[in-house]
Amino acid sequence: MLAAKHANPRLVVVASASSSSGRLHVRDLATTPGDFAPAATGAQRHHSTLAGPTTARESSRRREEGDKERKVVQGAVGAPTASPWLCNSPQMTRTVQKSLWAAASQWDAVLRPGKVRNAPDDSSQPTYGLLGKDLAMFSEAGFDMDKIHLKRNAPVAQLYEDAIKYEGAVIAASGALINFSGKKTGRSPKDKRIVYEETSKDDWGAINIQMDEHTFEINRERAIDYLNTRDNVYVFDGFAGWDPKYRIKVRVIASRAYHALFMHNMLIRPTAKELEEFGTPDFTIYNAGQFPANRFTAGMTSQTSVEVNFKRREMVILGTEYAGEMKKGIFSVMHYLQPVKFGNLSLHSSANQGPDGDVSLFFGLSGTGKTTLSADPRRALIGDDEHVWSDNGVFNIEGGCYAKCVGLDAEKEPAIFNAIRFGSILENVTYDYATREPNYEDTGITENTRCAYPIEYIDNAKIPCMANEQPKNVIYLTCDAFGVLPPVSLLDSNQAQYWFLSGYTSKTPGTEDGIAEPTPTFSTCFGAPFIILHPSRYASMLAKKMEAAGTRCWLINTGWVGGAFGTGKRCPLKYTRAIVDAVHSGELNNADFKETPVFGLKVPTKIEGIPDDVLNPEAAWSDKKAYQQTLEKLAGMFNKAFERYSTECSPEVVAAGPKI
Ligand SMILES: Nc1ncnc2c1ncn2[C@@H]1O[C@H](COP(=O)(O)OP(=O)(O)O)[C@@H](O)[C@H]1O
Ligand SMILES: C=C(OP(=O)(O)O)C(=O)O
Ligand SMILES: [Ca+2]
Ligand SMILES: [Mn+2]
Structure with missing residues (x-):
């Protein structure tokens, strides 16, 4: 479909009509975590090949290593009680906190070079090490901690590396990461629903599309089941709201490194100390956007579902990888x-x-x-x-x-143009194959090209x-x-x-x-x-x-x-x-x-x-x-x-x- 638009043979064709078929989702699930090629679009598959696929053997070796390490800390953690909205000042009991800390130090003890895959280069950054005290929360939520490899607040460079290795991302000339969201390249407002439940129904504005609690549970389970099939699961913990009086702690759990990097950019990044003291999040996003909603689930009208549950303080994303759904989801939370x-x-x-x-x-x-x-x-x-x-x-x-990138011009919009550098994510922007210069004029994938x-x-x-x-x-x-x-x-x-x-x-x-x-x-x-x-x-x-x-x-x-x-x-x-x-x-x-x-x-x-x-x-x-x-x-x-x-x-x- 787009090939015709790219008369210049040096331009990579980054989408094709067939890339939007639902078939890819099936393939994604059917492939074992070891040899998966998680690209959701033809473009991503193409780039993955360029980057060189991870071999099945390599992946399974890493997985086994990860399993051993995780087992050390399994079970050491007391389950924290669910906190109400706004547990800024951690509301975990002292005992729970203590046992979490104990678990954390056990985890630290196993963080030896060569043992943990992709250990953060910057040792001043408490990243995965801190997962020790959070493990119970993940197990409780249904994550299969013996199988998946959680990467929490991973360094930007590592998210780049993973996105390049597993998702077919490429680096633009300016250092920005170019990535693709697959079939959905904009928000899906018709598929966005709010759970109708007793804690928030009195404030219901009649403008929202309703979902019942049971359907939310089904979709949440589907999302977590999907995440459990993945080798890597990315976690980003950060804040929404700059005023400390009114901020909330947000956790993002996603199957794509690009989504973690997106929320790293879009949420307020915690300091090392804040991350250490993060505790129980006030709100959690489960982003399984690579996997579709089941159209036969009650109330589903497509394979896409974006849903917010105020009672559980959770959001579930299925069937869309457009990163903007996450930030606008948090915005909906704040609007309540x-x-x-x-x-x-x-x-x-x-x-x-x-x-x-x-x-x-x-x-x-x-x-x-x-x-x-x-x-x-x-x-x-x-x-x-x-x-x-x-x-x-x-x-x-x-x-x-x-920012929207369509027609972006260095002279007319210098501030935005110059912000597109290492750490920034270009979404659905095509580029020149040889120079890696983004082509902001090309709307071949979408007019809604973006940079975060x-x-x-x-x-x-x-x-x-x-x-x-x-x-x-x-x-x-x-x-x-x-x-x-x-x-x-x-x-x-x-x-x-x-x-x-x-x-x-x-x-x-x-x-x-x-x-x-x-x-x-x-x-x-x-x-x-x-x-x-x-x-x-x-x-x-x-x-x-x-x-x-x-x-x-x-x-x-x-x-x-x-x-x-x-x-x-x-x-x-x-x-x-x-x-x-x-x-x-x-x-x-x-x-x-x-x-x-x-x-x-x-x-x-x-x-x-x-x-x-x-x-x-x-x-x-x-x-x-x-x-x-x-x-x-x-x-x-x-x-x-x-x-x-x-x-x-x-x-x-x-x-x-x-x-x-
Ligand atoms: N007169 C104008 N004022 C503002 N934006 C304009 C104008 N003419 C063209 N544009 C373009 O319209 C788009 C506005 O998008 P953006 O600033 O991202 O909107 P929003 O943040 O409200 O979604 C940009 O691509 C910008 O370059
Ligand atoms: C991310 C979005 O925000 P905006 O276009 O207002 O910048 C969006 O509407 O999807
Ligand atoms: Ca907006
Ligand atoms: Mn905007």
């Missing part, structure tokens, strides 16, 4: 936990801070520009995607960024990623594929609530399964797939916080100008940046505004560096009649989408919608 347990507001936004301390939030659904616009040389980056607004200010949930890098790879990142400031500006990013919304307008408080609840944008191709061209959508709170509670709970918290802090609210259209998708063009990035600069410099505070018809948006009449016909969409369209019709069509869509909120909002908020 932060408001319900702490009274904080979770935000699908990026955040940055100016030299004078002013904080800006950029809300937006995928592809609207959160990551791109928050990476601003004049401002410190707090984070690119997931934040929490607490009474103290704003903190990032994540320890890294996940630790946030400190952005030069002006603010670490720790938090600000003790209430946001001064909130910017709603919308990517209007109809091309009728102005590139910038100022919203009053009612409009701010209306537009937040509406969450209008166009889905960009690739980020979600099945989206091939910009598709208008109303994704409430600018993130319907991630919210858990009723949308109006987030909306009213936001309104209160903005009012208390005197925050200004801007609507920025990063989508089409001069016509709809197909006729017009995407607003040039340099103009959007100039608009954002004008918000931050205060230029817009003194601007004159003119109200638009239908939507009643206040648009500045002049901005330094922006052509007047770009500021005014009507002027940018050559066909005025088509403009008016499109504007009214969009207004009609807004009115229809807002019907569901009309009874929950004040009449003023309802009246802030378009008038046709």
